[in-house]
Amino acid sequence: MNQVYEKVVKCYESIKDRIPFAPKVALVLGSGLGNYADTMDVKSEIAYSEIEDFPVSTVPGHAGKFIFGYVKDVPVVCMKGRVHYYEGYPITDVVLPTRLMRMMGAEILFLTNASGGINPEFSAGSFMLIKDHISCFAPNPLIGANIDELGCRFPDMSKVYNPELQEIIKNKAKECNIPLHEGIYVQLTGPSFESPAEIKMLRTLGADAVGMSTVVEAIAANHMGMKICGISCVANLAAGMTDQPLTHEEVQEASNKAAPLFRQLITESIAAF
Numbered sequence: 001m002n003q004v005y006e007k008v009v010k011c012y013e014s015i016k017d018r019i020p021f022a023p024k025v026a027l028v029l030g031s032g033l034g035n036y037a038d039t040m041d042v043k044s045e046i047a048y049s050e051i052e053d054f055p056v057s058t059v060p061g062h063a064g065k066f067i068f069g070y071v072k073d074v075p076v077v078c079m080k081g082r083v084h085y086y087e088g089y090p091i092t093d094v095v096l097p098t099r100l101m102r103m104m105g106a107e108i109l110f111l112t113n114a115s116g117g118i119n120p121e122f123s124a125g126s127f128m129l130i131k132d133h134i135s136c137f138a139p140n141p142l143i144g145a146n147i148d149e150l151g152c153r154f155p156d157m158s159k160v161y162n163p164e165l166q167e168i169i170k171n172k173a174k175e176c177n178i179p180l181h182e183g184i185y186v187q188l189t190g191p192s193f194e195s196p197a198e199i200k201m202l203r204t205l206g207a208d209a210v211g212m213s214t215v216v217e218a219i220a221a222n223h224m225g226m227k228i229c230g231i232s233c234v235a236n237l238a239a240g241m242t243d244q245p246l247t248h249e250e251v252q253e254a255s256n257k258a259a260p261l262f263r264q265l266i267t268e269s270i271a272a273f
Contacts, residue, residue, distance in 0.1 A: 022105030030113035183208025
């Protein structure tokens with residue numbers, strides 16, 4: 001058996017008796033957005049540290065546990081905190097949670113993150129529906145022997161972010177009077193924030209927001225045939241867009257301020273999936 005796949009199976013086997021239901025939606029909560037789990041009808045929790053060989057989140061604002069519960073009537077497994085490549089884990093460990101949630105039964109992957117705004121029309125606290133992505137410097141999680149049990153060797157990437165799910169999110173944003181931009185998200189490795197020259201490069205490439213996660217998870221989920229959607233909370237304007245230095249505390253603060261609208265949009269969208 002492929003060693004990467006064997007590790008996912010091992011993680012699943014170690015917790016399968018503690019999973020209360022087969023989730024429909026896998027929800028990943030980004031920096032400063034973890035409190036959304038408090039609004040769910042929670043049935044159980046599993047800390048990452050309790051799962052054998054599972055990568056543990058080390059970033060402030062990322063609690064590091066799976067939450068199993070209901071968003072209205074929809075069964076959801078929620079990642080309260082994700083694992084990042086910059087924490088020193090191999091890229092296969094970064095996407096292991098995504099693969100594990102698919103093994104639990106999740107059909108939809110709903111990705112969220114905190115990002116830096118590159119589009120000059122964005123401001124701190126804005127929401128951006130992810131229409132497509134660009135991967136810069138983060139290794140592709142499918143490199144290596146293909147895991148045939150999960151998907152094909154050369155997966156199509158034409159429509160990673162499901163058009164039907166995007167329409168649902170846009171409609172719910174309109175119903176709730178929540179301003180929602182649309183754009184391209186780009187992932188860099190981090191952990192340093194981008195330089196002004198790098199942001200200028202990314203703008204030239206067509207990116208609207210930048211962060212240190214999400215794209216590799218979307219690639220892994222697409223490989224497995226999951227339906228994917230994503231919302232990015234623009235926590236600050238990227239380097240060179242203003243004269244202010246960038247800090248992680250600023251990211252968390254902006255995300256916390258945006259949390260009430262975020263909770264509403266996530267809840268109404270998931271209920272309609």
